[in-house]
Amino acid sequence: MKKLMVIPERCSGCRICELACAADKFHVNNPKKSAIQVMVLYPHPVIRMPIVCRQCKEPKCMENCPTDAIKVRDGIVEIDEDECISCQACVTSCPFGAIFVHRDLQFPFKCDLCEGEPKCVEACPKDAILYVPEETLGQSQRLSSVLSYAHMKEVEYREEGMDKKLRYADMSGSSASRRSQNL
């Protein structure tokens, strides 16, 4: 299962993702009809964040829908317009605000991952929206956690005439090993 991942630090707030989504979903030029919408807050805090459905496995929107109009199919959370009464309970129960409404449209709308080829991902000029296997979510946090690990040491050496460095975690110096010695 692949998921949309948003990296707010990269977002410039250009809203090309909104245009791409609305064009694909409703065949119109109207950023207000996009299932991904960029929120820009400024100056306290300074943040630009595309808001889009995370396809939750235990969706709050589904839980709160009074007519069971929200279904999960192949991991995609869908609104069944035959069952939907447009009460908009899903819109307000989504913890991320990732279900949207528009005055022209009878029903709320949300991201459906464009049949596996999300148009927002293609359109983003800042690589701020990624479409990745869910198992890789958290990978960058894991990497930075590893790299920022305290007491990293370096060994400098030469290989094929090049100066190189090897970094390693010093077992004797780490706080964990010191703690174990104190026991």
Next chain:
Amino acid sequence: MKLKGGYHKRILDIDLKKGKSKSVDTKNAYALKYIGGRGYGARMLWDSLGSIRSPLDESNILVMASGPLTGLYIPSSGKMTFASISPATGIYADSNVGGSFGVELRQTGYDAVVIRGRAREPSYIWIDDDSVQIKSAKKYVGCVSSKVEHDMKKDLGDEKIKVAATGPAGEKLVNFACITTDWGRNAGRTGMGAIMGSKNLKAIALRGSVDLPVHDLDGMIEAGRRAFEYLRGHDLFRFWQQQGLMSVLDYVNNAGVLPTYNFRDGVFDRADSINGETMLLNYKIGDSACFSCPMACGNVCLVKEGKYAGAVIDGPEYETACMFGSNVGVDKFDAIIRANQLCDDMGIDTISTGNIIAVLIDAYEQGIIKKDDIDGMTPRWGDDEAVMKLIEKIAMRDGVGDILAGGSKVILEKWPNLKPLVSQVKGLEQSAYDARAAITMALEYATADVGAHHNRAWPIAKELEMGLDWPLEKKADLVIYHQTVRPLFDMLSVCRLPWIELGLNEEAYVGMYEAVTGTKTTLKELLERSEAVYNITRMINVKLGIRRADDMPPDPVFDRPIRTGPHAGAAVDREKFRKLLDIYYRKRGWDVETGIPLQKTLNRLGLEGIDVKNELG
């Protein structure tokens, strides 16, 4: 030719005095001829000119206009224009702004809005699709523009509405007050904020929801896709995202045309401490793009330590870094950020403000102006604290700030002996490109319809690249081509930077226009319409008294050679400029003696309705 898309075909006409608004339909021929943006602004101002008594009188109008390409799924489509008669220059003026205010304007279902009269009390306009209300702005009086935007979003209950506001300087009628949108995107030049102030109009808030009218959506998207692909494949694309317009500083400094110490030097020895590299290393915390722009030339910068800690802005751009950096001898990037923030909050143009402060420092350094003339201040080159104080004084019209707030014209009335120090044309302060090494830039400043601004033409790069010795005929051609193609972008209401900076072909926009409007056209035809608009703005200016004698670059361009750098010793020769101006008028089809457009020129451009003799009789 019938337009099948691109327009809502209606303009919102708001009368603040009567408190009423109406929707006025526009004709097919009008949209075809004037296209939008500045084209609409120019035509509406020409039509209202007879009844406009003076810029800050209630009879003046303020036009906000988008264009047929605003808000579309094509590169950098977030542009719109404010147009009026400028309080700084007394002639035609427009000021362009990016961000997404123009997109929201189009989504309300109007192509443009014209604002007339003066409200009885401080007011703001709230356009929510079809509903138009004029509401009291009493609680926002005196507020800085970012607070107005912040509070209005809360008060109207929607974080995604768009707000254009004036700061305190607009209320105080500072002649170069600006209009601020999207927290720090400014319609900066020519005093549009003062026009709002004169109308008792503190802000305009918008919420629009309508689909934008596009004839052939798939064709438009395909044209857009090709353009996006081109830009994203360009070698400089990532660099542009990183540095944006700040990259210009090194280029201009290396070329020896970086305004330094009030336009005396062309090179700043400490440019390294105010350039894009310094910004990237110590201050940039994010990218900021206008609507639908992949290039994201905006940089969000924050000062993290020192006396300006906490200053945060969407900027600075090159012009600001130069005007509050090298041109006042300041080598501290944090001070530039703070100056920019003060200007944005107060709502004054960074170019005019920086230019005027440099004049004051220069005059004080030379002893022409004494301490007693300027409220006991002793401003010296590089004195960032004096710069901050002067910004506040100007914005609040406090003490000497009351004179400075009038702009160059008022300053020269008060202190005529400053003339050799002031770089301005027609009352608009020169922007941040030295014109002494490049006569084409001098011609642009002299003939730009709004005064000494680089937005109509930026031929300096080409001239320096070509070497200085190519025929004057060719130089005039270059300026006229720029003055025709660049305003075309302002009529279509898209940004010209993809074209200028990354070389996206002009022809790309022809395809977009055709898909959107469902009409066939050519670049030549579009350029002709732009030329027609340039002749309308010229006629407005002529009617307001502008003649050949006014089409002169700033005095220092002739009289004060560059002191240092690769162009040391360079200045423009008066006789050579006279010749170039003759050629320019001849090529424009304007009378060489007076600079007035010839009737046959107007006729050729489809402006038979304007009778030159009758108008000036």
